[in-house]
Amino acid sequence: MTENVLLFASSKGGVGKSTVALGLARALAAEGRRVLLADFDFCSPCLDLLCGVEDHVLYTVSDLAQEKCSVENALLRPCEQELYLLPAVQEDLLSANGEGRMSSEQNTLLGSAVQKAAEQMQADFVLIDTGAGVSTGLEAAAAIAHSAVIVAGHTPASIRAAGRSGQRLQTCGVTDVRLVINPFDVQGACAKKSVRHSMLEIMDGTGIPLLGVVPYDYALTLEQEGHGAAGEAAPALHNIARRLLGQTVPLFSGLPKIRKRKRTLFR
């Protein structure tokens, strides 16, 4: 199976894990790669909604793990490119043990289901979105992931959560952990009397090496609600995808609004 298995995490909710995971999956697919996107947020799955295929979900990763369906039946293809979604099962349908966590057998089965799907579709990349908090999907994802992307924004809570998530992943054996700052408020961070955490403060606070920065993008929120197309976030996500492909891409390539404020940003 591919060595490119990445999970997306932060113990804080609403920081953009799903948005960044889907954006990167699309960007990698646009680069001609075969991408498997697995939804391991068993508490609040949303990738089917964000992909606009919620009415087509018949089977989930749990069905695949229990051999109730084939890989072809379980995967959804939301666009023309080689991007395939493996939807999540709702947590209450999983027979979680008394501590509200899945047993190691369940974790292994779910991980094996993703590996089986990735092998069968010959995926170049497997991206696994996980939920916030002490997420039941995180351990299952960590067991098969080689790398992790942690998402954090300006808020102290998200910075702390990112740092802790990074440490937790290290204990799960995922040592290649990188940071995506999202959503980044360019104007706010550059304002003379800014009270927002700067990019350097976010990097310092999390202690995680930077993979990329995605600006706040109102157009992206509209796109997720079914109207219009993404704006500034799209080139930022594309930059990150190209870095994952081993290319050297300047931090703000294709992002003129941030580029012209570069000096102020690193004050």
Ligand SMILES: Nc1ncnc2c1ncn2[C@@H]1O[C@H](COP(=O)(O)OP(=O)(O)O)[C@@H](O)[C@H]1O
């Ligand atoms: N770069 C961004 N610009 C604007 N809104 C964003 C950005 N990233 C995420 N959001 C918004 O933040 C909210 C939470 O994002 P989501 O990806 O669901 O977070 P998580 O998966 O961490 O819970 C969504 O409404 C999404 O549209």
Ligand SMILES: [Mg+2]
């Ligand atoms: Mg999410």
